[in-house]
Each structure stands twice: as C-alpha cells, then as structure tokens.
Amino acid sequence: MKINLKVWRQKNNNTAGKLVDYQLDNVSEDMSFLEMFDVLNDSLTRKGEDPVTFDHDCREGICGMCSMYINGRAHGPQTGATTCQLHMRSFNDGDTIVVEPWRARAFPVIKDLMVDRSAFDRIIQSGGYVSVNTGSARDANEILIPRTVADEAMDAAACIGCGACVAACKNASAMLFVSAKVSQLAILPQGHSEHKERAERMVAQMDAEGFGACSFTGACSVECPKSISLDHIARMNREYLGAKLSSENVQG
Amino acid sequence: MAWVTQTLSSSLGRKVIMSLTGLFLSTFLIVHMAGNLQLFKGDGGRAFNEYTYFMTHNPVIMTVSYLLYTSILVHALMAFVLTRHNQASRPVKYAYSKPEANSDWSSRNMGILGTILLLFIIIHMRTFWYEMHFGSVPMAEYDGKQYKNLYAVVQVAFGEWWYVLLYVVCMGALGYHLAHGFQSGFQSLGVRHKKYTPLIEALGKYFFAIIIPLAFAAMPIYVFLQVHHII
Amino acid sequence: MKLESKIPAGPLAEKWARHKFSLKLVNPANKRKYEIIVVGTGLAGASAAASLAELGYNVKAFCFQDSPRRAHSIAAQGGINAAKNYQNDGDSVFRLFYDTIKGGDYRAREANVHRLAEVSVNIIDQCVAQGVPFAREYGGTLANRSFGGAQVSRTFYARGQTGQQLLLGAYSALSRQVANGKVKLYPRTEMLDLVVEGGKARGIITRNLITGKIESHSAHAVLLCTGGYGNVFYLSTNAMGSNVTAAWRAHKKGALFGNPCFTQIHPTCIPVSGHYQSKLTLMSESLRNDGRVWAPKSKEDAVRIQKGEIKPTDLAEDARDYFLERRYPAFGNLVPRDVASRNAKYVCDEGRGVSKTGLAVYLDFADAIKRDGRKTIEAKYGNLFEMYEKITGENPYELPMMIYPAVHYTMGGLWVDYNLMTTIPGLYALGEANFSDHGANRLGASALMQGLADGYFVIPYTVGDYLATIGPADKIPVDSPAFKEAEQKVHAQVNQLLSIKGERPVDDLHKELGHIMWEYCGMSRTAEGLKLAKQKIQALKKEFWTNVKVLGDSEEMNQALEQAARVADFIELGELMVDDALNREESCGGHFREEHQTPDGEALRDDENFAYVAAWEYQGENQPELLNKEILEFENVKLTQRSYK
Ligand SMILES: Cc1cc2nc3c(=O)[nH]c(=O)nc-3n(C[C@H](O)[C@H](O)[C@H](O)COP(=O)(O)OP(=O)(O)OC[C@H]3O[C@@H](n4cnc5c(N)ncnc54)[C@H](O)[C@@H]3O)c2cc1C
Numbered sequence A: 001m002k003i004n005l006k007v008w009r010q011k012n013n014n015t016a017g018k019l020v021d022y023q024l025d026n027v028s029e030d031m032s033f034l035e036m037f038d039v040l041n042d043s044l045t046r047k048g049e050d051p052v053t054f055d056h057d058c059r060e061g062i063c064g065m066c067s068m069y070i071n072g073r074a075h076g077p078q079t080g081a082t083t084c085q086l087h088m089r090s091f092n093d094g095d096t097i098v099v100e101p102w103r104a105r106a107f108p109v110i111k112d113l114m115v116d117r118s119a120f121d122r123i124i125q126s127g128g129y130v131s132v133n134t135g136s137a138r139d140a141n142e143i144l145i146p147r148t149v150a151d152e153a154m155d156a157a158a159c160i161g162c163g164a165c166v167a168a169c170k171n172a173s174a175m176l177f178v179s180a181k182v183s184q185l186a187i188l189p190q191g192h193s194e195h196k197e198r199a200e201r202m203v204a205q206m207d208a209e210g211f212g213a214c215s216f217t218g219a220c221s222v223e224c225p226k227s228i229s230l231d232h233i234a235r236m237n238r239e240y241l242g243a244k245l246s247s248e249n250v251q252g
Numbered sequence B: 001m002a003w004v005t006q007t008l009s010s011s012l013g014r015k016v017i018m019s020l021t022g023l024f025l026s027t028f029l030i031v032h033m034a035g036n037l038q039l040f041k042g043d044g045g046r047a048f049n050e051y052t053y054f055m056t057h058n059p060v061i062m063t064v065s066y067l068l069y070t071s072i073l074v075h076a077l078m079a080f081v082l083t084r085h086n087q088a089s090r091p092v093k094y095a096y097s098k099p100e101a102n103s104d105w106s107s108r109n110m111g112i113l114g115t116i117l118l119l120f121i122i123i124h125m126r127t128f129w130y131e132m133h134f135g136s137v138p139m140a141e142y143d144g145k146q147y148k149n150l151y152a153v154v155q156v157a158f159g160e161w162w163y164v165l166l167y168v169v170c171m172g173a174l175g176y177h178l179a180h181g182f183q184s185g186f187q188s189l190g191v192r193h194k195k196y197t198p199l200i201e202a203l204g205k206y207f208f209a210i211i212i213p214l215a216f217a218a219m220p221i222y223v224f225l226q227v228h229h230i231i
Numbered sequence C: 001m002k003l004e005s006k007i008p009a010g011p012l013a014e015k016w017a018r019h020k021f022s023l024k025l026v027n028p029a030n031k032r033k034y035e036i037i038v039v040g041t042g043l044a045g046a047s048a049a050a051s052l053a054e055l056g057y058n059v060k061a062f063c064f065q066d067s068p069r070r071a072h073s074i075a076a077q078g079g080i081n082a083a084k085n086y087q088n089d090g091d092s093v094f095r096l097f098y099d100t101i102k103g104g105d106y107r108a109r110e111a112n113v114h115r116l117a118e119v120s121v122n123i124i125d126q127c128v129a130q131g132v133p134f135a136r137e138y139g140g141t142l143a144n145r146s147f148g149g150a151q152v153s154r155t156f157y158a159r160g161q162t163g164q165q166l167l168l169g170a171y172s173a174l175s176r177q178v179a180n181g182k183v184k185l186y187p188r189t190e191m192l193d194l195v196v197e198g199g200k201a202r203g204i205i206t207r208n209l210i211t212g213k214i215e216s217h218s219a220h221a222v223l224l225c226t227g228g229y230g231n232v233f234y235l236s237t238n239a240m241g242s243n244v245t246a247a248w249r250a251h252k253k254g255a256l257f258g259n260p261c262f263t264q265i266h267p268t269c270i271p272v273s274g275h276y277q278s279k280l281t282l283m284s285e286s287l288r289n290d291g292r293v294w295a296p297k298s299k300e301d302a303v304r305i306q307k308g309e310i311k312p313t314d315l316a317e318d319a320r321d322y323f324l325e326r327r328y329p330a331f332g333n334l335v336p337r338d339v340a341s342r343n344a345k346y347v348c349d350e351g352r353g354v355s356k357t358g359l360a361v362y363l364d365f366a367d368a369i370k371r372d373g374r375k376t377i378e379a380k381y382g383n384l385f386e387m388y389e390k391i392t393g394e395n396p397y398e399l400p401m402m403i404y405p406a407v408h409y410t411m412g413g414l415w416v417d418y419n420l421m422t423t424i425p426g427l428y429a430l431g432e433a434n435f436s437d438h439g440a441n442r443l444g445a446s447a448l449m450q451g452l453a454d455g456y457f458v459i460p461y462t463v464g465d466y467l468a469t470i471g472p473a474d475k476i477p478v479d480s481p482a483f484k485e486a487e488q489k490v491h492a493q494v495n496q497l498l499s500i501k502g503e504r505p506v507d508d509l510h511k512e513l514g515h516i517m518w519e520y521c522g523m524s525r526t527a528e529g530l531k532l533a534k535q536k537i538q539a540l541k542k543e544f545w546t547n548v549k550v551l552g553d554s555e556e557m558n559q560a561l562e563q564a565a566r567v568a569d570f571i572e573l574g575e576l577m578v579d580d581a582l583n584r585e586e587s588c589g590g591h592f593r594e595e596h597q598t599p600d601g602e603a604l605r606d607d608e609n610f611a612y613v614a615a616w617e618y619q620g621e622n623q624p625e626l627l628n629k630e631i632l633e634f635e636n637v638k639l640t641q642r643s644y645k
C-alpha cells in the first residue's frame, strides 16, 4: 500500500522543528510501524538525507523505549499496544499518518521523535524501591501474599515506563506512571514499611519535574499499552493524603 | 507548618482543594435547588419569599453561606492556578491530536465549563443576591410581617427571554461540569472502590449532571411562561 | 596463554563456601576509596552495581538505552529457576546442578554450575524482598511451574513478564543507590573501548550518544555486563540495540573469547513475514506444554497451504505429521530447544513448511482447548495469544499458531575464571556477556538466574579480593597516556566511519552478515559451509569498510553511526564464530555439525577430544586468532549421550 507520512523533524533541542512530508509506495500490511520507518530511513539514507531518529529497542512491547504520537494518539490507533506492536494492517492504502514525538515540558525533544524521559528515572530514585540490601532477605515463602494481592501488585508493576500516559494526558501528567509504582509497593507487605515517605517523596519529585496535575480524564489509562488502571491513581491520592496527615515529617 | 503549605501547593493537594470545594458546592446545589422549588408552588411567591427570609436571617445558614462564597472563590482561583500549570506542562502543542478517542469532552474542558459557571454565578449574584442585600427590593407583607419580595425580582428577571436562555445554557454547562466533576472529586480524595464507585458515578451522571441542572433550568422557564401568561 | 580457571579445591558442594572464606576482604572504611565501572544495567549489571554500592564502593553504571530499566533482560518472559523445592517434588541444589550440566551437553564447568545452583535460592528471597510480584497460590505461597521440559517444577514467574519484574527489582535497588549518591548513572552512553595499562583494566572510553562526546572514565575495576551477541545474525529475539561491542573491544585488548560458536536457537518464535523484518519475537517456551507441533505429511498439502488454497484446519488428522511426538515419544513436544529447532528446520528443508514463506511449522492448541476448555487455555496463555495476534493478525484460538526457530541466546562470551575475571586482571564479565555456565546449550529460565547470581551473589565477594590485592592507589588518571591513546583510537574510528561515504546503509550490510551466519553457522553447520562463510565474511568486511554509508555528524545524536560501529564488530565476531565452529569437530548442544551425528540424526559429542572450552586470543587485525583450551574435568557427573526418545 501507499502511505503518506508527516513526520516531526527537529535537529536538536535548541532548534525549531517542523512536520516534513514523505511518501512510501511499497508498504506491506504485515510490516510493523517501526519497520515502515526502517524502510523510510533506508531510502532516506540512500538519497543522502538524514534518517529519522526515534527510540526503540525490544520491538516487542516490553522495554518501553518506543514512543511515537501517531495520528493524534500515543502509540497510535491500537489500544493496549506500543508503537512497536502496531502493524501497518491498522492503516489503509493512501492514508496520511502524522507522527510526532511525546510532548511535555518534562520530556524535552532530543532529536526528531526522540525525547528525554530521564524524569521518570529520577522519580523512581526518589522512592520507588524497597530498602533492602543484597543478602539480607529472609526466605521468600515466609512472606505470605494472597494471590489476589499479588495479582493486583503485578497489574501495577506491569508498567513499562514508556510515558504514553504523559503524552496522552491533556495536562502532561505523570500520575499513572507514578501511581503504578506507589500502588504496587503499597499493596505488598514488603513495601509497606516505607509507604508514607515513598508517597510523599515520589509526588514531590513528580511535581519538581514539571508534569501537570491530574484532571482524571482517563486518557492515560486508555492509551497505556499495559492498560494500567485508574484505581492506582486513587490509591496514590489516598496514600499521599494519608501520609501527609499522619507522617511526622513537618518539613513538608 | 511547612508541611501544610507544601501539601496544599502540591499537584495532589491542589486537587484536594478543588475536590473539597467542588463537592461542597455540589451539596449546596441540592439545598439551593430544594429551596428554590418553592417557586413552583403557585402561591404568588409567598413560600419563596419566606424561604428567602429564613436563608438570610438564620445564623447557621449565614455562616455556611460565607463558607460558600469562599468555596467559590477558592475553587475558581485554584481552577485558574491548576489550568495554567497544566497548560504550561505542555509548552509545545501537538500539531494533530485526537483526544476524543480516549476521554470525554467534559473532562477536558472543565476550565471552560467552570469559566461559564463563574460568569453565571456573577450575573446570578448581581441579579438576586446584590439586589437582595444592597438594591431596592419591593416589600411584601404576609401575616402582618414584612418580607423583601425577591419573588418580584425573579419575575422581572425571568420575564426576559434572553435571561432565561442564558440560564438554560449555563445549566447545560453545570451539567457537563458535574458529569465529570462529581465523580472526579472522589477520585481526588482517593475514594475509589469496586462497590461504591459505580454508585458515585451514577449519582454524578444522573442526579448531579441531569436532574439538578434540569430542575434549575425549569425554574426560569416556568416563571417566564407564567409571567407571559402562557400557562 | 595459560588459562587459570581458579576452581577451588575440595568437594563440589563446599567449593564456594571455602572459596568465599579464602577471598580477601576490603576494610569497610576503605571501600569508598574504590571506583568500579559497571557497563550494562541488565540483570547482571543492575544487580552488581546496586550490591557493590550497598557495600560502599563508588560505582559508575553505563547503558546505551535512555534508562537502565530498558536493558534487554526486560524482555525475558518465561521465568527463573531456583532449587527451592517448594513443590516437594524432589528438586535439590544437586539436581539443578545436574540438569544444567547435562542440558549444557557437558561443556560447562562443574564448580561454576554448582555455585549457580546454590545461590539460586537466595536470588528468589532477594527478589521477593524487593517487591517482585511473583505468581502466588491462593494461600499466599509462591507458585512454580515446570519449564522447558524440566522434570520438576522449579521455575518462578511473574505472568509472562518475569524478566521485566526481576529487572525492575534490580533497577529499583540501583535507583536507591543512585539516590544515596553511591552510583552515578550514565544512560545513553556507549562503551567504545577498554583501557588497559600495566596489564590491568584501568577504565573505559565512552561516547555520549546525545552529544557525541568521547569521554574517559577511570576505575579500579571494570565489569562488563553487556549481554549477548545474538544480533550477529541480524534477525534474533534480542533487542535491536543488543551488541557485542563492549566485549569485542575488550577481546581485542586481550580478553579471551570463550566458545563463540555456541548459540541457542529457540524453537517457538513468530516466523519471518518479509524482507523488511527487523527482529523476531519469541513466544514463550511454556506454549509447548499444551501446544502440539506439526507440519503437513505431504509436500503437496504444504504447498497448497503456502499458496493460501487451504487452511491448516482443513487438513485431516492423518494428513498431519506431529513430528516431535513421532520422533521422541518419551519427551514429545517438550524436547530441548536445540532438538525442537533442528527438527522444525528439517521439516521445512523437506518442503513441508507452512506460511507464505514455507519457513514455519504449526503449534496447535485445538486439542488442548478441546480437553481443558478455552477458558483454561486463555488463563494460561491469554497474553501470549494476544501478542501473537497483534503481530500476525491471526487468531490462535481458531487457527494453529505458526512458529519457526530463531536465534535467542549466546552461550559463548568472554572467558572468565571462577571469580568471573577475564584474562585481563581487573576486567570482569557477568551475565550473558561471559561464556557462562550453560555449556553448549542453556536450559530455559536459567539465564535470568545466572545474571542475578553473578551480580548479587558472586561479584560482591570476588571483586573485593582483587581490590584488596591491588590497593586503592592502583588507579591511573584519565589524562594519562593510556587513556589519551584509547580516546584517539575511538575518535579515529568514528571519523573513519563517517568519511567512507559509500553506497550501502548499515542495516543493509548487517542483513547480509545475518544471512551468512544463519545459512552457514546457524542450526546446522558443515565444514564446507563454514569455509565458504569465512570467505564471505572477509569479503563483507572489505565491503563494509569501503562502502558503508553513514550520514550526519559525530557530535550529535546519530543512530546510524552507533549501529555502524556495532556492525563492524559483529563482522569480526562472525568470523571468529565460524572459526570456532570449524574447529569444534563434534556436535554438542546448540552446535550441530552435520558430519557428526548418530545414525538417527542426533548430535554426536566427542568427549575425548572436545571436552574443553575454546578460548580464543586476538592476534591483531586480520590475523587468525589463537586457540587456547581449558580442559573441562567432570568429577561429579557421568558424561552420557542426551536422549529424549
Ligand atoms: C525474548 C527473550 C526471552 C528470554 N526469556 C528468558 C527466560 O524466560 N528465562 C531466562 O532465564 N532467560 C531468558 N532469556 C535470556 C535472558 O533474558 C538474558 O540472557 C539475560 O537477561 C541477559 O542479561 P544481562 O544482564 O547479561 O544482559 P542484558 O539484559 O542484555 O543487558 C545488557 C546491558 O548492557 C548494556 N550495554 C551493552 N553494550 C553496551 C555498551 N557498549 N556500552 C554501554 N552499555 C552497553 C545495555 O545497555 C544493557 O543495559 C530471554 C531472552 C530473550 C531475548
């Protein structure tokens, strides 16, 4: 099939970008979306034009590296899937596809479709862990965790840190990402002892990174490739409020 | 007290303020609506005027009403702060975005809906509250007691078709604001439960987003029709 | 070179405990005087970096992805083994040891494998303590499954995302140390050379992938945790960025490369759909627990299926050949990976393959669905079926899945001694990057175990011994000549790649290398084919260095440039793999030489002549490498022919 592309091209963070038109004539519907970009890049390179820069690695929907805003939606039209899991059979012959990078103050563009998501790492560093040193663990089966609890924790832990929630949110809010981690560790007994500081610190870091607030539009959860539930946002709100009211941290 | 200011200025804290004030306003709407149902009595406004008298003289209600004004101000102010912050979180907009694929219109336009409501509240307060307190309202006498005849003011205002239309449109905005806002308020407080959230959602969707605005919209229409002797 | 494996003396089960006691310790107050570089943040790297930082060392951690959490370990699906025997089904440390040695077709070191089995139990404890949400029973205890044909249920799993959850656990520990200031992270930074001075590893040269800046980092020890090199085949289940560059450049600086030709080809991957294919997706091995593998009995039927004239469901039962069940009645569909893969290849070579390309066989769940009901199958494999449907557009509940083998794991890697130290003092290799404990074939769910064992429980002990020996002063500054010279070389290579300005994009050349490797050094190999491959690779190397087309600048984000450097190394590695495969005149595990097979077509080992690790020594540009042998001694297991009949 024939595909018309409008791709965001931006040399680096200090220069302005723009949408550039490209045409591809021989797109197979079995191609993945990123393979279509490979084909584009191959032809650009042969013509001596700079290929399009985009993040990707595993190409099977788990590393969270790929990140394209396709035809007005984070990771494209398919729900429950990443950009790399999108295939060209989701499009029709002659379609025009607009491809942009994630847009958020906290995710500056590095080049073309590639953005800097290190804000997510800093949020995890602020408290997204259980403080346990290597070697000091007791036998795994001494901590009993009912299956339903383990399942719920796993639902939250499934987040791949792709940032589609931020990209899709009208406020560029990172609530779904942050809450998935806060919630996972709050549900599990292992994470319970630090749950107050964790909620306080991770929310503070989230705000410091310049993400927006939550308007609860639900866009994040719909566009999340792992369909992380809004329940976790509610739990984080609860955790945070509870922590603020009951913790002994008076400094804020 | 650093923790208080810090909490309330965090993105979550701000939403808690929105939620508390918003939900408080929502409960006020019930009371307000119930009282105003007196308009439908067809008794020439007596019940309504007596109700108005009660509302402006009962010390408890008066305290609550100051809380109410504060809530409106805080809610609106916080709405402004949040909306600005949220917009600033995406300095470069998408060239092409299709948010209707993932979220409801009302949830994305709370700011616009709220602004309509704010304008409405200002006009509404100017017409009735200001007149009541500072204007020259004709008097009515029931059982030898003098009452401000706010009902007459209502008749004048709702006798104008454009004023009625304004009301109806604004109640539409209220419906949309609460269709999202009511249940969102609970989410902001972390109240979410498999059993109860569907109830809250239904309450928001049907009672707050449909019944309440309809009842409020019915009042000017009713009075208009009455004033013009259509019914 | 004399290879010292440093295997401790004593009975097998006591070696590690004794060795730990004999290792030198670094005084707690002195630990902060040491600097350790960890390249790679997968299971091996993240666990090592976090554990070393917890001990008090200063750690610098590098990865080429934008976040340490995205290392390729994230993609592992199936699970992680541990000899916990929670299921009371007869598992033990010795049994896990035995299975791993046997599964590896007796080409791994006994002592290492036993240590791996010993610490496997601590790994599970550690991960659970970190909050890894492993699958549980209703009562709250941990669930297990049997994996990859193991006779006991010793595999722990977190849905189909075990690698992700384990990595996120290690990443969280790492993040905690970043917050503590003990680890400095360098994401989007690629190691391009190792600095060796005075016979010791002194640091690394890196390129900042965003700015293109070439930088030097000095340390007391360098840990390479850079993963496997399956992408030498172009198409593999590895992530697109997985590469051999760090290991290869260390190899060129003197670290020996062990068993490069040992590659694992996984039988259940989604087949290639066209020439544009960029990678292959693994479908978890667990599918073979319920799915039946088959191909049409006749070539005619196969051709009709390939042309789309009939559907697989149109074929009557007696027109199907359940070839694994037929050939291996005892193990059936659960034969080890290498056996399953090879048989699928044979069937396709006979022209009985399916799919448009004829390069696929069926994995059919119709019987399982009939037996257990769709619900049960959905509960077990729902997410895998969904993933399959997303990629192929076909519904596996209605039509049988199509699968084909794909390169999945590389058992070969940098040669290390019992302490995980390479032949360069101060340079260690962990995880898939070392030649590892899996011999000639890795068992399912054992790579995750090894990566974490190396990082959490081995390196924290062994690196201390080295550091205590050299002392805190034994480190050189980044402006010393050794660093400057290495930096110069890296600059020169980058500039050279940009200045060739040829005709062919990097991927195009990489694809060609992949074809050669897959054709001649893949599932089955012959002397003749390997010799041809060697010529072709040498020609390709010339072609690469005269005709590659890399646009843009070095001082900016330049993905083609990154990839070009990786492919250049893959080409050289490819040649060494071919040499190694040629040298190994036997069949064992994933290495199948057609000249060496039993009359009924099974791998034929030659323990007399080849029970050794082939450790290759670099001799200079375009020089044949020198073979060193580490003879493997088996004192605790009897070498037998694997049989799955
Ligand atoms: C699809 C798939 C499924 C699998 N399933 C299982 C399973 O179920 N069970 C199991 O036990 N095993 C499984 N494996 C194997 C297992 O996942 C890997 O062997 C293991 O995770 C490797 O871990 P690692 O830490 O050694 O390397 P990796 O996780 O590959 O990490 C390599 C790290 O090195 C970095 N790096 C590499 N080169 C450089 C450089 N030059 N400069 C800077 N950084 C560099 C990368 O950024 C990355 O951080 C699977 C593998 C695949 C491909």
Ligand code: HEM
Pocket: A214, A215, A216, B015, B016, B018, B019, B020, B021, B022, B023, B025, B026, B029, B075, B076, B077, B079, B080, B082, B083, B110, B111, B113, B114, B115, B117, B118, B121, B177, B178, B180, B181, B182, B184, B185, B186, B188
């Ligand atoms: C009768 C009047 C009003 C009622 C009953 C009301 C009610 C609510 C409720 C319940 C919420 C949900 C709070 C949350 O999500 O936590 C809300 C949100 C909001 N309100 Fe109002 N409101 C009223 C008037 C206003 C006015 C006058 C404004 C603006 C000037 C306004 C602007 C907003 C905005 C912007 C939000 C969304 C905040 C966000 O989630 O980003 N509202 N309102």
Ligand code: SF4
Pocket: A158, A159, A160, A161, A162, A163, A164, A165, A166, A176, A177, A180, A220, A223, A224, A225, A226, A227, A228
């Ligand atoms: S919550 Fe979902 S959309 Fe957001 S980062 Fe995690 S996986 Fe991506």
Ligand code: FES
Pocket: A055, A056, A057, A058, A059, A060, A061, A062, A063, A064, A065, A066, A082, A083, A084, A085
């Ligand atoms: S490339 Fe890994 S999730 Fe898309």
